[in-house]
Amino acid sequence: MRRGIAATALVATLALAATACGGDTKDANGGAKADGELSGTVTWWDTSNDAEKASFQKLAEAFTAKHPKVTVKYVNVPYGDAQNKVKNAFSSGSEAPDVIRSDVGWVADFASLGYLAEVPADTAKKVDAEFLPQAAASGKYEGKTYAVPQVIDTLGLFYNKKMLADAGVQPPKTLEELKTASAAIKAKTGKAGLYLRGDDSYWFLPLIYGEGGDLVDAKTKTVTVDNAAGVKAFKTARDLVTSGAAITNATDGWTNMQTAFKTGEAAMMINGPWAVADSYAGDQFKDKANLGVAAVPAGSVKAGAPQGGHDLAVYAGSKNIAAANAFVDYMTSQEVQVQSAKELSLLPTRTAAYEQPDVKSSEMVQFFKPAVDKAVERAWIPENGSLFEPLKVEYTKAITGASSPEDAAKAAGVEFRKILKGWK
C-alpha cells in the first residue's frame, strides 16, 4: 500500500502510452439537436483560486438560464496541478472535461499535442476583431485559433498604504528604492518590506525583464536565460533576500505570501489581479482603500512584467462540442467579463468592456489596464509551460543560496536546451 503512488505513477506512464493509441472517435457534433437547441452536459474545469471560485461557479451555472437543456458541471482544479491533470484527462480520454480554463502559456502546448478543438470560424473572427490583440495572440498556434481569452493580467507591486506611510516611504519605482524602503519599514515597524515568492519561477520574470533579458528569443531560436542579463537577474533575486529587503520561502509560497501580506508581516508583494479578492479578505485590507498597486520595480534597465491570463479552450474529444463552444462564447461574453471585473477585479479581454461603468470605476482595473498594455508578451511556443519547471528549480536554488547565481543561470540554460531541441 505504501508504494501505491509510485507504482501507480509508473503504471500510469506506461498505460498512458498504451491508451493514447485508442482515442475517442465519436461524432463530434453530438449535442445539437435537429432544431438547433443545445442539450447535454458541459464539464468545465476552472483553475481560479479559493477567493474567486464561488463567483465563477455562479457565473458558469447561470449558462443554464440561456440554454435550459444544458447542464454545466463545474469542477475547480487547483492551478498548480491543473496542467498535469488536464493532460492526464485529455490523453486518456476518460473523465476529460469539455472546456478548460487554460493558462495562456499552455494553449500552444495543448494545441500542438492535438488536444484542442479549433474554435469555430465566426468566433475566431470575433476574437480578432473584438479582443485585445495581445490577449488574442495567446490563443493561437501556427496561425489557427484554439482558445478564446477569458481574462488578461500582469504582475504589479501590491503595497500596504498604511505601513508605507508609517515608515515614511513612497511606493518604490526601482529595486534600489525598494531596498531603501524595506530598510525603513523594518526600522519603523519591525516587519519585512517585501515578500518575494521563491517557489514559483513566474515571479522571476519581472527580475529578468528588469535587467533587459528574457527566457528565450523565439525569433532567433536562442536560449537567453543564461546570458549576462539572466545572470544579473539571478543575482538580484539572491541579493533581495540576503540584504533583508525581501523574505521568501521555498515551499508553500502562495499561502505564505498571502498570509504575510494580509496580516501585515510584509508591507509589499509582487502579485497579479487574481490576488486582489483574496487580499481584500485580510485584516489589513478591511478598508479596501489601504491596498495600493504600483508598477513592478525596475531593475537596472527597465520595469517589465509578464503578460499572463487565462483562455477558455474546448477539448477535441468532447462529445458535446457545440454546447461547449456556446459555453465558451458565454463565459467570454462582455456581460460575464464585466461581472468578473466588478466582483474579482479581473481584467476583461474585450476591448469594449473597458467602456462599461463597472469596469471603469474599478481601481484595480484602472491600474492594471495600462500595465497590461505595456506588459511583456511571452513567446507563445508549446514549450512555454515546460520552461517554468527547470527554471523553478534553479530560481529556488539561487534564492535560497543552494547554488550561486552564475551556476543557476548556467544550469537553467542547459535544461532549456534539453527541452528546446536544436535551439542555440
Next chain:
Amino acid sequence: MAAHTSRSVAKAAGSEAGPDAGTAARGPSRRTDGKAGGTNRPGLKRALATHWYAWAMVTPVVLVLGVIIGWPLVRGVYLSLTDATERNVGRTIGANHIEATYQFVGLDNYAAVLADPVFLQRLVWTVLWTVACVSVTFALGLGLASVLNREFKGRAAYRMALILPWAVPGFVSVFAWRFLFNRDNGILNKILDGGGISAVPWLDDPTWAKFSVIAVNVWLGIPFMMVALLGGMQSIPGELYEAAEMDGASPWQRFRHITLPGLRTVSMTVILLSTIWTFNMFPVIFLLTRGGPGDSTEILVTQAFREAFVTSPRDFAVSATWGVLILLLLMIFALVYRRSLRKQGEVW
C-alpha cells in the same frame, strides 16, 4: 553446473521429440515434479492430474498478474528502447488524428541517462535516504517493541497510539507535517521561538529539507517495524529468558543473545521490505517538498515522475528508462541481500 544445464536442455529437447524421452531422465539429482530440471512429461501429467484443481485456482491469479504487472512491465521495457514522447505516439482525439512516429532506438536512452550526472546525484541521495530511513526506523522500532513487550499498565493504549501513524492515510500525515514544518506559520517554529531559538528553515534549506523528509518517513515507518518486531519477540519462548535469568544473565545479555538472534528471520524480512519501500517512497518526497528546495531531495522515483509528467511533451521513453533502472537496482540489491543471508546460514 554447466554439464547439468546442457543435460537438461538435451533432455528437454528430447522430451519434445518423443514419448520415450522421459526415460532419459535418470540420476540422483533429477527432480520428478516437472519444475526445475526441465520438463518431465509423465511427471507433469501426473502433477496435472492430481493437482488440476490447484492449477485451476492459480490460473486467474496468473492471468490477472500477467495483465496488470506483466504487460505494463514488458511495455515499459519496450518503451525504454524507443524515443516515444507525448508528441509522437499515435492517437485520435475527436477530429485530430496524429500518426505514431516514434522509433526503436536501442539502448540510447540508457546511455543518455547513465551519462547524465543527474543520475548519479539522485542515486547517491536515494541510497543515503534509504539507509538513513531504514536504519533509524529499525533502531527505533526495535526499542519501542522491547518496551511494549513488557507487562505494564495501559500497554494496549500505548500500542494503539504508536500504531496510529499507520492508520492515517499517508498523504494526510504528510500534509499535516508540511503544516508543522512551515517556516513562517508552522507550529514547530512557534515552539522553538518560545524557547528563544530562531526559525529553522525546515523545508527551505537543502540540508534541513533532507533531515525533514527522513524524519517524516521514519515517523510513518515505525509502526510497521514495531508491530513486526513485537510479533517476532512474542514468538520467542519464555523459557529461554527464564533459563538465562537462572544462569545470571544481565538484561543486556538476554537482549543480545536471546532476543536479537530470535528476531533474526523477522528483522531480515522487514529490513528487505522496508528498503524496497523506502527506495521507492514517492509520496513523502513528492508531497512534502516536491523534490525541493531546488532538486535537493529528489530521489530516483520522483525524478522518473518528473520526466514523465512535469515537462512537456511528456517523455515516456526516458521515464520508462528510469523505471527499468530502478527495478534493476532493486533486483540487484535483493539478490545480493539474499546471497549474504544464505552465507550466514539463513534458509531463504
